[in-house]
Amino acid sequence: MKPSSPFLAGRSELVRALAAHRDALVRVGLVSLLVNLLMLTPTLYMLQVYDRVVVSRNELTLLAVSLIALLLFAVIAGAEALRSRLLVKASAAIEARLGLRVFGAAFEASLNPLSGDGARALGDLTTLRQFLTGQAVFAFFDAPWTPIYILVLYLLHPALGAAALLFGILQTVLAAWSHRQSVAPAQQAADAAQREQALVGGISRNAEAVEAMGMAPALHQRWAGLRRERRDSAGAQQELGQRLGAVSKFTRQAQQSLILGLGALLVIDGQLTAGAMIAANVLTTRALAPIDTLVGSWRVAIAAREAFGRLERLLEGFPPREAHPVPAEPAGFVTLRQVSAMVPGREAPVLDYIDLKLEPGTVTALIGPSGSGKSTLARVIMGVWPDVRGEVLLDGEPLENFDRARLGPQLGYLPQDIELFEGSVADNIARFGQPDPNKVIVAAQACGLHEAILRLPRGYDTPVGEAGHLLSAGMRQRIGLARAVYGKPALVVLDEPNANLDEAGELALSRLLHHLGEIGSTVLVASHRPGVLGVAGRVVAMQAGRVRFDGPRDEVLVALRSRAPAPDTAPPQPPGFDPLTAHP
Template sequence: MDRGIQAVRPALVHLCLFSLLLNLLSFATVIYTMQVFDRVLSTRSINTLISLTVLLLLACAATALLSACRDSALRRMGIALDREVAGDLYDLVYAETLETRRLDTMHAFRDLETVRQFTASQAIAPLFDLPWIPIYVVVAFSLHVWLGLAMMAAIVVVLVLALLNEFLNRANLDRASQHAAQSQRLLDTASREAEVLHVMAMVPGFRVQWLAAHGQALGWQLAAAHLSKAIATVLKFWQQFTSFGLVALSAYLAIQGQVSGGVMFAVMFIGGACIGVVQSASSQWPVFLRARQSYGRLQALFRAAESVGPRMALPRPEGRVDVEGLAVTAPGTPHFILSQVSFSLPAGTVTAVVGPSGAGKSTLVRCLIGIWAPSLGAVRLDGSELQHWEADALGQHLGYLPQSVELLSGTIAQNIARFGPVDDAAVLAAAQLAGVHEVIQQLPRGYDTDVGEGGSALSGGQRQRIGLARAIYGDPALVVLDEPNSNLDAVGEAALAQALEVLKGRGTTCVLITHKANVLTLADYILVLKDGTVSRFGTRDEVLTPQPTPSEPKADRPAPMLRPSLAQTS
């Protein structure tokens, strides 16, 4: 954020200069009115009237031009701040999302939007005009002490009404915000689960929930609006009363011979300008507070990132994986999903991870590729903990195929190349290794086919095979595949088996989560998870060979492959 402030500092200087000139020019009307009543009318000089009028017109033109320049400077300041901060914020938000395992970290972008809108709008302009309030009051005192005291009293009343509005409406706005957030979460859920809601006739019931939350939000917003409107009405009355009250007071003083006739109109303009600035600033004060809170959260996020510092570059790994006493807790709870998980995988081997649902297989995958940091223990790649790597550097040596494959909007070639520079030869090699080259060639534009939002233009099997090509693109040292054959037909499974054999021959370490026993024939090692701990680990033959019971000699027991029992664990 400090770089962002540095970027907008020239615009801040320009804003201060524009505000200075605009407030100085606001006295042109006051001087013109006093001169007309005190000089022109008494001397009946037409030339003086024409000269004063020309000067006032020039001042009005300069005011309009400076106002346009200030608006332009405000817009440029907001854009400059956003451009300077947005890229770094993008990296920080996604790093925090992975580290905290929370999906609500996107509020940082809303904070940036709040700060940008505040700096680029007229909401910030009254803050530059507020320092001129004492000058207006001093001018009023210079005309007459009673006029200065009356203006100070008018300012105090406006401030009290503004604070009263903020105090009384705070609870209403907080409740409206909470119910609006609940309404938005329900809408997001309805959009995400539209098919389930439709098929199971859940739409009417869900609609009732959303309407209730939406109605509560509207109700509290309406209550806040009514209260604000009432106070705004009082403020409007007070502003008008102040202007005419100052005129009446100055007229009384003029009758007493204590001020000139021109002071009546001068004080009306001064009072209107002063009260207008105070009212504008008070009305924009909640906006300023929200922007300040957003800025504080952004600053804390950037300061926390600065404390980490850059990591030392490490050489390309060979692919040896060591998991030492790994324990991982569920987000927001002390419950351990994985506990005391330890094993080692030599480089260039294929390991299958099996176990019942809820055993912790997907959690282990996230730890192996550095998405989740261990609560206890360590995951090492060639002896270095994954957290010792820069995320971008580590990602070049990892391949990952999630259980639910999501392709990004773009072409097939861009997705396979991970949205980096597209190396045609490497893209073709990855597609051919994944056995998807012929499938891609059947599409309307081949590798240049747009996959649509989330890969919606492709079938589940096509997405999974393209996701496999993306995972093995760039010859990674470690490839982790989560249910890689869940949407594959026989041809796709044959391509997967061939790809694993080729990767193994290249020295790539492969880890795959599976529920299908036929995939185990491809594995060198098998890891069986149960209740978040390692039930069995060893070579394929060691794990699949049944263990003799103590009551029966080993020679008396047959040694078939335990595919039925494996199906039970999976």
């Protein structure tokens, strides 16, 4: 969004998004102006009742004044409801405007371990929306009226104005002190709760291993320690909160009583009327109400400010991409030029100056020992490795230039750690888009999975459970494989696709790879197992982050078996390297 005024030039994307709805905030401010003007009604009513009606004993005057006051109170109620509605609509519009953008940035951040907790961003957006509809915002709109109310008190009597100002300063100082005292205990309690929840979640996800290996007693002790730490931190926080609350309550009660006592003293001295005394007490409470509200909403305001800062950094760190149009049928030419992949905290690259070309209609087997960089290379080609140097091109265009939402259906990827999502088998195969039954069945049949799915309780509509826990590891892997080839993508990258497959699954995988090559897909398969080598026409052997051998399958296998000398650019081959098992 382009800045609409000089004031917004150079401002962050989040500020500009909020400023786009500044008209709603202006309307809220105008309604707040009306509300705060009418808040003088109780003061004026008491002045009239005590200083005029009680003295004159005129019932008609009392009726007229009361009816006017009731009418103004109704206007106040309507105005407050209106400004609440305006803020709710504005916050909903802001969330709708930013929701997709924040989701995309958070998703990109989750791919980068150095970018922070991307999953927290959506919670931050919710925190910001809730703050915009909370009492703290109304207090911000009402706070500028505090000096005006104090001025009115000063007009009633200078001593009343001075007393109200003193109490306002005292409450502000107490609020700042309370915040400083409560930040550390609150953070300790939150950290302890997070560690406890992480441990409980890990135990739940690995309950079978915990039970089988008798780890429950040790883990119970660790949980009890974290629970105790959380309880102690929460107890300290609650105790501090109660002490601070008692101090705040004492201050409010003292303010009300002392203002009333001061008013009574002025009445005794003949400097103030009884009506003005009562009105001053009510007006002081109203003048200091925004400060009370801000004190009560202090943590909410601080949390919203922190959420705003995190969202601002997130959106700045992951700006919208200028996406190039994706061809309706990309060819699938992949080119890597001098590609290195880095990892945080490690000086040596995981991949070191890789040059590689993959062409449509070919099946390439990627082999090498554990830690040689096979999975990293697969992630680099798919564009999901966070720190890549060099060029990764698809059909001659840098991969990062593509709109991933449009390019995604043209790509197929099976990672080592297969994650299925809550939903049906068909939903997972169809990538949670609108399922095309024919394409779903074709993908399942291509993986030799159709008959197995039909034997499930509800066939393709069978729920897989959270993370696919209702299915076996082999079934999860084959569903992930069907998801990867759904819609006949132009580029298919499979990382250890046969890790959990039985003999029938291996045979189905071989047929699938042969079929993908025949229909013109570009296929790269990283594997430790020899089953894929029979289908691959080309083999790329990796070692220590570099391509050691690259060429036709038979030539590379012969070279590996004969332990041919490595190219000058590759490190010497370790003894005992077996291309079939790919283990030294």
